[in-house]
Amino acid sequence: MKPAAFSYHRPKSLTEALTLLAQYKLDAKVIAGGQSLVPMMNMRFAQPAHLIDLNVLPQLAGVRRSGDMLEIGAMTRHHELAANPDVRALCPLLACAAATIGHYAIRQRGTLGGSLAHADPAAQLPLVATALDARIEVLGPDGIREITAAEFLVSVMTTALEPEEIIQLVRFPCRRPFEGHAFELFSRRHGDFAIASCAVSVVLAADTFAHIRIGLGGIGDVPLVLDDLAASYAGRQADMSAVAELSAHAAEAIEPQEHREISIAYRRDLVKTLTQRALTRAIRCALQDS
Amino acid sequence: MEKKAICLSVNGARYDVTCEPRKLLSDAIREDCRLTGTHVGCEHGVCGACTVLIDGRPTRACLTYAVQAEGAQVTTIEAVAKDGLLSPLQQALHECHGLQCGFCTPGIVMTFEAYLRDNPRPTEAQVRDVLSGNMCRCTGYQNIVRAVLLAAQRMCEDVSYV
Numbered sequence: 001m002k003p004a005a006f007s008y009h010r011p012k013s014l015t016e017a018l019t020l021l022a023q024y025k026l027d028a029k030v031i032a033g034g035q036s037l038v039p040m041m042n043m044r045f046a047q048p049a050h051l052i053d054l055n056v057l058p059q060l061a062g063v064r065r066s067g068d069m070l071e072i073g074a075m076t077r078h079h080e081l082a083a084n085p086d087v088r089a090l091c092p093l094l095a096c097a098a099a100t101i102g103h104y105a106i107r108q109r110g111t112l113g114g115s116l117a118h119a120d121p122a123a124q125l126p127l128v129a130t131a132l133d134a135r136i137e138v139l140g141p142d143g144i145r146e147i148t149a150a151e152f153l154v155s156v157m158t159t160a161l162e163p164e165e166i167i168q169l170v171r172f173p174c175r176r177p178f179e180g181h182a183f184e185l186f187s188r189r190h191g192d193f194a195i196a197s198c199a200v201s202v203v204l205a206a207d208t209f210a211h212i213r214i215g216l217g218g219i220g221d222v223p224l225v226l227d228d229l230a231a232s233y234a235g236r237q238a239d240m241s242a243v244a245e246l247s248a249h250a251a252e253a254i255e256p257q258e259h260r261e262i263s264i265a266y267r268r269d270l271v272k273t274l275t276q277r278a279l280t281r282a283i284r285c286a287l288q289d290s
Numbered sequence: 291m292e293k294k295a296i297c298l299s300v301n302g303a304r305y306d307v308t309c310e311p312r313k314l315l316s317d318a319i320r321e322d323c324r325l326t327g328t329h330v331g332c333e334h335g336v337c338g339a340c341t342v343l344i345d346g347r348p349t350r351a352c353l354t355y356a357v358q359a360e361g362a363q364v365t366t367i368e369a370v371a372k373d374g375l376l377s378p379l380q381q382a383l384h385e386c387h388g389l390q391c392g393f394c395t396p397g398i399v400m401t402f403e404a405y406l407r408d409n410p411r412p413t414e415a416q417v418r419d420v421l422s423g424n425m426c427r428c429t430g431y432q433n434i435v436r437a438v439l440l441a442a443q444r445m446c447e448d449v450s451y452v
Binding site: 034 | 311317353355
């Protein structure tokens with residue numbers, strides 16, 4: 001499996017990268033880690049005429065705290081997301097989810113920006129970004145604009161990124177006091193794409209729910225956030241019966257598509273189990289603050 | 291498509307290669323550098339046979355184009371044994387019967403040479419998690435896991451590896 005011919009560009013600055021994108025537009029594809037793009041090119045599902053490589057632009061990688069947000073450069077690799085002490089402490093959901101992506105060698109190379117731009121409906125990082133309402137900062141010919149993850153992810157492998165734009169960084173909210181995170185996924189083989197996944201953030205006030213975010217992956221074209229359902233549990237006691245009830249409602253709230261190998265009933269059952277596990281772990285994590 | 295002249299640094303040696311930008315690093319290593327220890331299996335990042343180190347990090351050579359490796363230090367299986375002496379990991383694979391046909395072995399060795407450097411005392415569960423990225427169709431993984439754990443133990447005991 002060899003890719004179709006292309007021209008290779010290695011810009012030395014972001015300005016040069018933007019100039020190349022403006023010149024080639026839809027004929028060009030930006031390559032970050034390449035862990036999804038290169039398989040697609042090798043199988044000739046993607047045949048860009050020009051490849052613009054961002055791997056030599058170190059300014060696009062890195063993690064820094066800015067007030068109550070964590071700013072993470074688009075070229076930050078999955079293994080860095082999983083291992084970075086700031087990410088682990090301030091955005092544990094992101095660190096936990098990143099540690100489950102693909103395999104060890106894939107995580108050394110794959111990037112945050114690349115995963116978001118690829119927008120696979122079963123991928124971990126688009127789900128976490130949506131569940132935490134992350135902001136994506138995009139650089140284009142007219143300057144910088146910021147998009148919410150929910151606005152950014154339009155459909156299957158389709159984003160709001162214009163052909164002349166590059167993702168610069170992503171802003172994730174730092175974990176608040178009494179906030180717990182948990183990530184759960186199920187795949188048939190370790191490292192495969194998830195059949196279903198669940199990302200949860202829970203904020204407790206004493207032993208009641210103050211705020212809940214439940215994100216589900218692998219269910220529809222884009223990650224799904226159950227805002228209305230979660231809001232109806234605000235003020236309820238955060239105990240096992242509430243968790244069981246909420247998980248059952250989450251499984252009813254989704255509308256998965258029939259798949260020849262994975263029935264709707266099976267996917268609903270997975271969502272119920274994963275949501276229950278994630279909520280339980282997130283509550284335990286939030287209680288550690290008290 | 292026009293060929294590009296690039297300079298690859300593999301195992302500390304310089305290779306001047308002229309190739310199309312679409313040439314996979316795995317093919318350049320085998321065909322242009324004539325280092326055939328790096329094996330090619332699936333060519334879409336699933337099997338792990340072509341894993342090499344790029345600047346010390348395990349990387350699928352089939353998911354990297356050779357032109358991208360210019361300016362980086364590439365390390366392949368040929369550089370693991372020093373002066374004819376197997377590395378502790380290679381020695382442990384040999385002793386534990388961690389290979390039969392050997393096709394997947396170079397990728398496994400490159401993956402764990404890097405992993406054990408970062409995580410010198412892995413649990414069995416951690417070894418299995420990392421090994422999930424390398425497919426072996428002969429030995430069924432049990433002896434590979436044993437070999438990695440044995441190598442880790444020996445490397446921790448021998449101060450020369452710390």
